[in-house]
Amino acid sequence: MTQAIQTAPLGHYRVKHVARAEVAKMLTLRSTAITLGFTVAVGLLVTGLVTNAALHHGPDYYLGFDPTQAALTGLIVAALSGGVFGALLITGEYSSGTVRTTLAATPRRPVLLAAKIGVTTAAMVVFCELLSFVSFFLGEAVLSGGGAPSAALGSPGALRAVLMSGLFIALLALMSFGFGLIFRSTAAAIAAFVGVVFVLPLVMHGISEPDVRYLPTQILTNSVMATVHVGPGGIIRPLSPVVGLLLMVVYAAVVVAAGAALFLKRDA
């Protein structure tokens, strides 16, 4: 039999080992810095532009104006780049062939999957929450600086909106990671993500307007980000923030579960 060339530690590799490796992978790719850097820059730019455009209007304009929602608008950019980031975490491995090295190093796929999902979720939650707070403070600074109605974290619903928005974007990224698991190709995964998140609402408007409220972007902008519900309301009645967020949890879980089922049984 093969002689022991060296002594291995007791036990076996665990989720924590794989998770450390996944963090190292994430931090050593330039695409991580580029994607997240782009998200911060463009997201905050959008927040700045939107809040700036809300300045210097007549009193009618501010009827039903939601300063929290306005200050969080930049997170829509994060919804897109978070989706790209989430998909790339797994499709980048497939396109480069790294996945075979990964699976050879840690062949127990549930362990690998747990580590990947954990690291992806943690990274996205931290990043998106930070971005959400920065975007909020930037937006409110612009609004209050320009003399428009503004909100503070203590305003009704504001903290809830900021926290939930960050979480929501992280869930979108996780869903995109699930598409990556399913399709294994960057182009296909991002197409699926953009299709569901950005194209489906347009289609749904034509099919069944009231049901648009169940779609991720609608939940994000009108349920999660919003703190003010004023006026007659259109055909689309937004879901409550909690229901909307839970629905997004279900969406992400379904896509990730489908991807995980395929990942566990497919050849590498």
Added chain:
Amino acid sequence: MITAHSLTKRYGATTAVDNLTFEVPPGVVTGFLGPNGSGKSTTMRMIMGLDAPDSGSALIDGRPYRDLPWPVREVGGLLDAKAFHPARTARNHLRWLALTNDIPLSRVDEVLDQVGLTTVANRRAGKFSLGMSQRLGIAATLLGDPGVLLFDEPVNGLDPEGIRWVRNFLRALAAEGRTVFVSSHLISEMSLTADRLVVIGRGRLIAETSVADFVSRSGRGAVKLVTPDRAEFIVALSAAGAKVVDDDGGSLSVEGMPASGIGDLAAREGLRVHELTPISASLEDAFMELTADEVEYRPSTMAAAAAPAEKE
């Protein structure tokens, strides 16, 4: 020790690996020989737990790959020279790999040094030549100092110096008591590197034997003779009972008489000899003979039922 038992893998109607049983013992280099598309890569992927066999098993020291507690410390596999992210540096690639199996990060610089990549350790691996990529792949296999090593076509794309380096390297690993399993479609390379051979064709085992055995099994020795006195030699050799074939290009191929006999005959007859070279049957000849019926993709036969492309 690697043991494959009745290993079978089907892709639709094609059987890529067909009831393959063989052993790869420690301490020697075992060559895995077969024409392109014969199932070598598929077999190696199943040994490494990347593909699941439809039936049969592949075991590492008696255990399925997926049950290994520290895979990188037990098995080093180079199945694909480019199995790393092109944007990551060589050092960073090895660092995450070390983290997966709790391997001290000091090993990273050690193996980089071992394969001669120290000076380019901080360069993005995507910029590497194929030869450098192979070296990085080899460094990855050594990271956990494993007792079992698999290499799929490790000399592909290497220059002669690189080929020789890999050859000596594989032999050194085996000499340390490790199990070394190397696939190749380059027969001449295998004849220099391997001690044992597992030969397959169309996914089936053709031979499992030592290199010397494999060659002698099909061998008929011949002697190449270059001489300006061709006609005289043909008469004299035929009279002495040897079989002479007049090769194009001015040399004779003599069978049934050793080189010494031909030299003696030349002295007796006063014939001139410019070159006298014994040609032992090559591994290549033996291989061609044994796999003649097993080649999947052959020019001019136009295999109608093309099998799914397999990466070799």
